[in-house]
Amino acid sequence: DTAVSQTPKYLVTQMGNDKSIKCEQNLGHDTMYWYKQDSKKFLKIMFSYNNKELIINETVPNRFSPKSPDKAHLNLHINSLELGDSAVYFCASSPSRGGGPNYGYTFGSGTRLTVV
């Protein structure tokens, strides 16, 4: 069983469309995250949820809206897609929001979004 699974793996879409990426974790972790990895492989945090509560919301366009129906799921909806949104989006989870040194993340395998 995959610990953190995200779908789809690849997403090719036209500018202006709306798309969603889904993420599920079966580790029993309390905290989930969305990260964006750009073409230079730099990983930047976008959002973080702890037990369905939004705790980190970086400077991300309003077109990006996360939603966590329960602590095992964190979805990302993107409206009016732009060329610059093309990147790999990673979902991750951790046991807690950061208490103690063991805050290691478990990442999904990523969703490669290409906007044409």
Added chain:
Amino acid sequence: TQLLEQSPQFLSIQEGENLTVYCNSSSVFSSLQWYRQEPGEGPVLLVTVVTGGEVKKLKRLTFQFGDARKDSSLHITAAQPGDTGLYLCAAKTSYDKVIFGPGTSLSVIP
């Protein structure tokens, strides 16, 4: 702003060679982590170092946390093609946020 820098950015070596990659910051961190990312996959946690001066070994990989807890190094002995990947350091900021360095892309040629 708390930032992590990594060097070198790219490294290509022959199988069997040794190498060291570095992670540096001007900030002090309570702990630091190293991840390896293979193409088409998400990063995988290798180790967490917590105490200044701490050294941890994972088979042929040796991780060290600087005495001042501002930097870390990863040394690989007798590199193998399976070590190929992007090595990322990460640290938790004072805002409970984990930031990542830009990574070192390692290629081990058979």
